[in-house]
Amino acid sequence: MNLPILAGALSTILFALSYLPMLHKAARTKDLSSYSLSNITITNVGNVVYSLYVFSLPVGPIWVLHSFYLVASALMLLWFLRFRAAHALTPTGTQLAEQEARS
Template sequence: MDIDPAVLAGSVSTVVFIGSVMPMLAKAVRTRDLASYSLGNLLLANVGNLVHSVYVFSLPAGPIWALHGFHLSTTGFMLAMYVRHHTPAHRKGQEHDHRSDHHRPGDDRSGCRHHDDHRRRVRR
């Protein structure tokens, strides 16, 4: 059985790229904290992936289809997560609900920027 080196390289790189993105996805799902993402970047990534699909899906089926399908689904998922869970920065005097779903009961909230900000406001 002859294995084409290009297909092997494409398969290996697809596994590596998917493995590199999985921790980011797991953290986003677990914490619902998407403060480090920007809406503009997520929108551009999704538009770029959709336009790039015209090219990728014109190619014969192979590892590039799997990688591109993964990129399409993960950027779409991250955009949906951002829209659903991203909250704007807390404005001065605005009450914060400590029961929000990005913290689990019993979590140590020290070091969490918005909880630290809230504690400073309450102490004043």
Template sequence: MNLTAFAGVLSTVLFASANLPMVVKAVRSRDLASYSRVSLALANVGNVVYTIYVASLPFGPVWFLHGFYLVTTAVMLIMALRFRSVASPAEELGAASGADTR
């Protein structure tokens, strides 16, 4: 393995390792109140557009890293839409004001 391939593999592992705890916590807690749905949507659109570029590259570590980002940002957006819509309007208003509605 040459140096550039090793750097690609290492950076893929590091980036994925840095983001995986956030995704696991979000999946376990189903608490995505601190995530902006607009930001998650833009990240997904950016990932879809970036796929055109990645597909033009030779197969390598960047494909795995991009695949990881495609999956995790899609999961986060789906969860943000699904679990935020479950809350009642009163709960959403209370969460926005910092009040405990339980």
């Protein structure tokens, strides 16, 4: 394996590992309130457009990394939409306190 391929493989692993805590926390807490729909949407559109370039290259570490980014950003968009709807239906601590105060 030559140095550029080794560097690409190592950086792919490091970048993917850096994303895993974010994905784990989002899946576990279902709280994506620190993200914006526009940012996640632009990320997904950018990844799809960038795919035209990446997948025209020879198969290599960049394919693995970009595929990971495609899946991760699509998951974040899906979870954002799904959890936002569920979160909107769940009363917050403040809303519960206000309901108790009125009772």
